[in-house]
Amino acid sequence: MKEENMAAVGASTMFFHEYTVDIIFDALRDAGCDAVEFWLETPSFWLKGLPIPTLHEAIHTHPTIRSVSVHAPVLDLNPCSVNPDVAEISLTWACRAIAIAEQINARAVTIHPGRRTAKRPVSLADKRRLAHYLSEVYTCSTSSGVLVALENMETKINSLLPTPQDLIVLLEKEPWLSFTLDIAHTFAGNTDEAAEYIEHLYNRIAVVHVSACVNDRMHCRAKDNSDVAQVLTLLAECGYTGPLILEIEDLTFQPDLPLSKKIEIIADETAWIRTFFE
DSSP states (O other): OOGGGSOOEEEEGGGGTTSOHHHHHHHHHHTTOSEEEEETTOHHHHTTTOOHHHHHHHHHTOTTOOEEEEEOOOTTOOTTOSSHHHHHHHHHHHHHHHHHHHHTTOSEEEEOOOBOSSSSOOOHHHHHHHHHHHHHHHHHHTTTOOEEEEEOOOOOTTBSSOSHHHHHHHHHHOTTOEEEEEHHHHTGGGOOOHHHHHHHHGGGEEEEEEOEEETTEEEEOOTTOHHHHHHHHHHHHHTOOSOEEEOOOGGGSSSOOOHHHHHHHHHHHHHHHHTTOO
């Protein structure tokens, strides 16, 4: 099978958050990755004024990483916040992420749908705020050529899109919008929604986030997890060839991991994922 027809496997830069951009890309290369999801909030990029030339250089000097996607900023942000200033700055950063993705020739940008500010069931006003947010994102993305992919979130009382059906209905109304499937989120709260997402939205998947949900703890190691294996099998059977991004939280490991151990973990996870797509 030709490489371009195979799913690219890699990791989120946030697993290596304490390192500079060049070291992160070296680590991904050394782990055998051929994909990366670049979080704009990666500290050595985010806190240094978003140096696009540095990111360009890292991509250019690591040609084995053939699939690049971007994760829009989400920390401290909420595009559906009841606070209009928070909502506005969240929208601004989503649009800025799309512009940066276009500059670095990224395949897709993952965005979050936001949430109701209060931990209460979503109201009509919250749904209107989501509709406004997506309308504005559509406007700023139309000329970019970058896929904008809305991520499914874990089921919570204030989730804007708490079920697969909610997201299915939304994407039917928004044909321009793609989908980021987060595997761990589909198993939060002891649910099993992954098969439904894949059955109905397979053709809209732009990015897959790979990690496990263990005892309701998000973003644990995926290797040998039966739930994750089931989802990867379904994706492989459908012929999925997009990026598979390990989104593992380093805080699930104790003690803190040195760089060499992080590379070892990603290499091990990457090799396991590839067995499903050979």
